[in-house]
Amino acid sequence: MKRRTTRAALAQSSQKTVKYDTESESNCSSGSDNENDPLVSSNSENSSEDEQDTDGNGIMEEEDYFPNPYPTIPRFNGSPFESNSNNSKKVLNINNPKDLTPLQWFLEYLPESFWNKVVKFTNDQVDSDSEWKELTISEIWVFLALLFLRAIKKPPSYRDLWSSDWKYYCAKVHALGMQRRRFELIRKYIKFNNGEEDENDPYWRVRSILDELKSNCKRIVKPPQKLSLDEMSPGYRGRTKNTISMKGKKSKKHFNIKAITLPNGALYTFYLRNEQLNTGNDDSDDYGSLTPTSKAVVHLVLELPSNWHHIFVDNLYTNLNLFKYLYIQHKTICSGTWREKRGIPNGLQLTQNTSKTFLHSQENERSIAAIDFTSECDSCILTGCSFYGTKGKHVHFLTSSRFNWEYVVGGSKNKSRLDAIHDYNTNMHGNDLLDAAVEFHPVYFRSKRWTIRLASWVIDVAVANGYIHAKHLGIERNHDSLHAFWIGNLIDQLIDKSGVQLKETDQICTDKTSKLVTEFLHYPVHLGHENNRKYCVICYKTNEKKQRTFFKCSDCGVGLCVDKECFKKYHTEKQ
Numbered sequence: 001m002k003r004r005t006t007r008a009a010l011a012q013s014s015q016k017t018v019k020y021d022t023e024s025e026s027n028c029s030s031g032s033d034n035e036n037d038p039l040v041s042s043n044s045e046n047s048s049e050d051e052q053d054t055d056g057n058g059i060m061e062e063e064d065y066f067p068n069p070y071p072t073i074p075r076f077n078g079s080p081f082e083s084n085s086n087n088s089k090k091v092l093n094i095n096n097p098k099d100l101t102p103l104q105w106f107l108e109y110l111p112e113s114f115w116n117k118v119v120k121f122t123n124d125q126v127d128s129d130s131e132w133k134e135l136t137i138s139e140i141w142v143f144l145a146l147l148f149l150r151a152i153k154k155p156p157s158y159r160d161l162w163s164s165d166w167k168y169y170c171a172k173v174h175a176l177g178m179q180r181r182r183f184e185l186i187r188k189y190i191k192f193n194n195g196e197e198d199e200n201d202p203y204w205r206v207r208s209i210l211d212e213l214k215s216n217c218k219r220i221v222k223p224p225q226k227l228s229l230d231e232m233s234p235g236y237r238g239r240t241k242n243t244i245s246m247k248g249k250k251s252k253k254h255f256n257i258k259a260i261t262l263p264n265g266a267l268y269t270f271y272l273r274n275e276q277l278n279t280g281n282d283d284s285d286d287y288g289s290l291t292p293t294s295k296a297v298v299h300l301v302l303e304l305p306s307n308w309h310h311i312f313v314d315n316l317y318t319n320l321n322l323f324k325y326l327y328i329q330h331k332t333i334c335s336g337t338w339r340e341k342r343g344i345p346n347g348l349q350l351t352q353n354t355s356k357t358f359l360h361s362q363e364n365e366r367s368i369a370a371i372d373f374t375s376e377c378d379s380c381i382l383t384g385c386s387f388y389g390t391k392g393k394h395v396h397f398l399t400s401s402r403f404n405w406e407y408v409v410g411g412s413k414n415k416s417r418l419d420a421i422h423d424y425n426t427n428m429h430g431n432d433l434l435d436a437a438v439e440f441h442p443v444y445f446r447s448k449r450w451t452i453r454l455a456s457w458v459i460d461v462a463v464a465n466g467y468i469h470a471k472h473l474g475i476e477r478n479h480d481s482l483h484a485f486w487i488g489n490l491i492d493q494l495i496d497k498s499g500v501q502l503k504e505t506d507q508i509c510t511d512k513t514s515k516l517v518t519e520f521l522h523y524p525v526h527l528g529h530e531n532n533r534k535y536c537v538i539c540y541k542t543n544e545k546k547q548r549t550f551f552k553c554s555d556c557g558v559g560l561c562v563d564k565e566c567f568k569k570y571h572t573e574k575q
Contacts, residue, residue, distance in 0.1 A: 073308060076307075092222070102487070109466065110209070110459070118191070138498045138500065142500060154528050172491070176502065203242070206458075228260070228428050233256060289321055294322040297313070324373055324380065345384070367386045370383055395421075397420060405418060407419075411425060411426075444456035522556065538560060
């Protein structure tokens with residue numbers, strides 16, 4: 001058998017390559033013995049020949065195995081994701097996106113016409129209740145403003161918004177004039193459907209708000225080539241068939257939402273568990289062999305407007321059948337980390353060794369195997385790579401894209417990693433960015449209605465998407481907490497839109513507030529919920545002890561203990 005040295009792109013550091021074709025795929029995935037494994041036998045039979053026919057770096061490939069060069073992937077014909085705000089129209093399908101206010105961004109995703117439908121749905125379906133009065137669109141804006149107020153202030157209970165206690169006192173709530181009981185009634189009776197049940201749709205009660213968000217996300221954004229796909233898990237403690245329990249999640253039970261996001265975190269489309277799948281009219285055996293999770297990925301890919309997108313996924317979705325199917329049938333590239341028990345060939349398996357000497361010797365080593373499907377599609381070659389990660393952790397990577405598999409320095413930590421890993425780290429975490437924006441100031445608080453949980457998630461995503469786009473376009477950073485400042489402006493604009501005449505608040509509270517603000521600039525402020533506690537800077541400076549406290553300085557914003565004179569020491573001994 002003829003042998004040749006590897007191509008120049010792979011010859012810069014030592015590696016071992018193995019052959020993995022379609023015939024050996026079934027043997028590898030079923031866990032065959034080494035003596036029957038074509039990957040192992042092909043290496044062992046020609047080991048002496050490999051040693052003789054090398055260029056001095058120990059790298060060897062079969063001539064009919066690695067194409068030289070790799071078949072090229074057709075060019076992506078969609079719109080690029082430009083970081084320059086002057087080219088923002090290439091990404092966003094709206095006029096003058098940089099000039100939109102927080103309220104205008106919110107109404108791009110959940111427009112006023114939708115909220116008028118919510119008012120009609122609610123008024124038509126409320127049963128006889130002596131306390132209920134007809135809901136108006138003006139009350140909807142006030143209701144949303146109160147939800148966002150609670151999200152920012154984070155009191156232990158929403159009832160504390162109407163409290164006169166100085167810890168949670170909110171002048172805007174008292175000035176709006178909406179009584180707490182009216183707020184509770186709106187939250188109790190609000191509807192997002194016309195009352196017609198659909199037995200085939202488990203989410204028919206909130207179908208209107210889900211479809212409104214999804215359609216507007218797809219309308220506003222032109223997706224770039226590189227996208228990330230991961231799951232979002234809004235927690236819910238009530239009873240419903242649509243939640244699942246997954247190990248490692250913050251909440252015991254949560255909704256399972258698979259979402260495609262842009263690299264900056266903006267949502268493009270999503271799929272909820274148990275929704276009806278779009279098969280693309282494909283009744284082939286290849287589609288039938290996919291797992292339910294893989295079919296959900298296909299459902300999301302079918303909603304993309306163009307071919308040759310590059311989807312980054314985690315190890316939950318990575319498998320050979322899915323990557324091959326998406327490449328051949330839907331012209332979509334995929335890359336992702338690979339679980340050890342998901343059909344990884346023996347040639348890519350790594351030994352268990354945590355010795356520092358061994359791991360140091362493996363820092364620039366990686367094993368690569370090409371998985372050849374060119375008989376089914378001219379350019380379909382999947383590449384698997386294995387190497388030792390942090391603390392000897394095994395890392396397996398699978399992709400249908402093309403990489404040089406070279407170690408390059410880059411990333412936020414300026415570390416040496418494979419070019420494929422740098423690309424994965426850069427583009428994979430869009431869902432994490434969206435999750436962080438949604439969970440930092442969520443409008444949801446505990447309810448027995450699962451519809452309220454999903455509706456709250458949609459409202460949070462609508463606000464987060466607008467904030468993410470505005471930040472991407474170059475929003476002016478004029479506040480320490482830019483996200484909270486954005487929601488604060490949204491609250492003010494919702495109040496203005498409602499047309500409600502603000503009432504004068506209690507004279508005692510007004511005097512007390514103004515006196516604190518004008519005469520005593522530095523005074524302790526209670527942080528409310530236990531999760532909002534801060535570390536006391538004085539305790540850490542003097543005793544090197546991380547002591548959490550419920551109080552911070554109103555002007556300085558730092559955490560300080562009130563009962564240990566830390567507050568006094570900080571302001572009298574401050575340098």
